[in-house]
Amino acid sequence: MTGRVQGKVAVVTGGASGIGRACAERLAEEGAIVVVTDVQDAxxxxTVAAIEKAGGKASYIHHDVTSEAAWVDVAGQVEKGHGRLDILVNNAGIGLGGSILxxxxxxxxxxxxxxxDGVFLGVKHCIPLMRKSGDGGSVxxxxSVAGLKGAANLAGYCATKGAVRLFTKAVAMECANAKDGVRVNSVHPGIIETPIWDTIVGTGEPGSNTAAPRGATLDAMAEMAVPLGMKxxxxDIANGVLWLASEESRYVTGAELVIDGGLSVR
Known part of the structure; x- marks a missing residue:
């Protein structure tokens, strides 16, 4: 541990598995006090137990990110328990593939x-707490790469991720104008070994964001589509999130951090 986010309080939505869990663990490893939220309670x-076993600090809150009342509750619990918020990782998401028709x-x-909506509500209810803390923060x-370029049979997913991209830039400008010290950036993963791919490539139950480990399908897709030839x-995403959460990125806002092995460039 080098303490790159030592003492900072972070909320990670969808933190029970996949990219969210990796982000929660990485932030905790570098000294953050992490509040993990998700609907997957077990x-x-x-995730919290793994963080604590490794010597980190974490807690868990059941959280439906589509509910405004739930967001008010999460922000209230964070303020009551920690008195501040420094980092918000709006990670919770689902991927539904198939023809738009x-x-x-x-x-x-x-x-x-x-x-x-989950991203909007997170920003709406967490930035005021960051401002109240007085030291700014990082949202x-x-x-996704799907927020940068179109993909057949992913029109609905692309629409949501493209919205997150431009929403991020607009909020970044609003915070910059307010001189509140809050930086807002987006991260764009490519083909990453996570459960969300089960619904995108059709190997899981539609609408589910949990599934058994994938076989060769994702590896074959990555080998064919990704310039680096691998998933x-x-x-990999958590390391980028850590950088954006830390003071190392103090001069970065409104940016899009693409972590995709070159997929979006091809």
């Missing part, structure tokens, strides 16, 4: 509620 408890309006709206919104790991 996995959330496992076959996608139901209910699924389109559900994906938008989690991926876009990190999880977008990424959640830790």
């Amino acid at each position: 996995k959330g408890a496992e 076959e996608m139901t309006l209910a699924d389109f709206q559900r994906q938008t509620a989690v991926n876009v 990190i919104n999880m977008s 990424g790991w959640p830790q």
Whole structure:
């Protein structure tokens, strides 16, 4: 541990598995006090236990990111328990693949509620706490390569991640104008070994964000599509999130950090 975010308080949504868990563990490893939120309570408890076993500090809150009342509660619990908030990682998200002609309006709206409304609500209810803390803060919104370029059979997902990208830039300018010290950036993962790919490549139950480990399908996709010829790991994204959360990125706001092995360039 080198203490790159020592003593900072961080909220990581969707922190029970995948990229969210990796972010929570990495931030805690570098000294942050991490509040993990998710709807997967058992996995959330496992994440907290792993962080504490490694010597870090963490807690868990059950949290539906589409609920404004839940966000008010999370912000209130963080303020009551820690008195401040320095880092928000808006990571919770779902990926629903398939032809846009076959996608139901209910699924389109559900994906938008989690991926876009959840980010909006996080920003709305957490930035005031960052401002109250007086030391600024770092908001990190999880977008995707799908927020940079279109992909067949991912139109709904692309729409949500593209929205997160531009929403991030607009909020970054609002905070900059307010001179509140809050920086807002987006992260754009490529093909990463996470459960969300089960619904994108069709190997899991539609709408689920948990599944058994993948076989060769994701590896084959990465080998074919990614210039570096391989998939990424959640830790690759977590390292980028750590940098954006730390003072090392003090002059970075409104930016998009692409971590995709060159996928978006091809």
